[in-house]
Amino acid sequence: MKNTTPETRSVVVERELAFPPEKIWRALTQPHLIAEWLLQNDFTPVLNHKFKLSASWGEIDCQVLTIEPEKTLTYTWQADGLESVVTWTLSPSASGTLLRMEQTGFNPEKQKLAYFGAKSGWPRFFGQLEQLLSQID
Template sequence: MNKASDETLSVVVERDLPHPPEKIWRALTQPQLIQEWLMANDFQPVVDHRFKLSADWGAVDCLVLAVEPHKTLTYTWDAYGLESVVTWTLTPTGTGTLLRMEQAGFRPDQRQAYQGAKGGWPQFFTALEQVLARIE
């Protein structure tokens, strides 16, 4: 039997954003801002903090795994049998920040969840960019 990690798929989205890492970090970690581009939540950027992302279709159970302010944020993303990990990486560039999101852990039999994430994350990123354009 192969290790699960050999068989799982990841969804990766990268965007070059014209904003400093500190500003993007706020949008990734402040509950009222997260709600505007992702879902209602009770997030806190604290390792081992359990939080829920709630939408009209249901909820995602999450646990913060790693917090490195303005650099990296990692949390579990468990919903409907999907046990995955979302990692945000912020890399400063000459014009702003390269924001990378990887959601890892889709099993081959979770094709629907995988396709949903592939379609969903770019929309979340677009909403995030709108929030970033609006806040100071």
């Protein structure tokens, strides 16, 4: 019998940032900083912590899956039928940090809009994150 479950798609954004991993980590894990570049939130960097990301258009339900300070942060990202996982990976580099974000779990048939929204949205969020990093100590 043929497997009819479609493969899921992922969105990956990688940027070389001229900041040390510990500074980027703070921007990824401190609620007041997350609100500056991503969305309003009640995030706490604790394994299994459930939190919400909020915008004018609604909320995203999330839960911390892995947390390895200054290295990896993974959380679920669920909204409007989308059940995905966001993984942040920080790798020290010659000029600072290679920051990689991968959001997995987009159904190519049912979540085209969410997929294309993520493909255009994440690079904008990265831009806002870079701007924030240049402004904080």
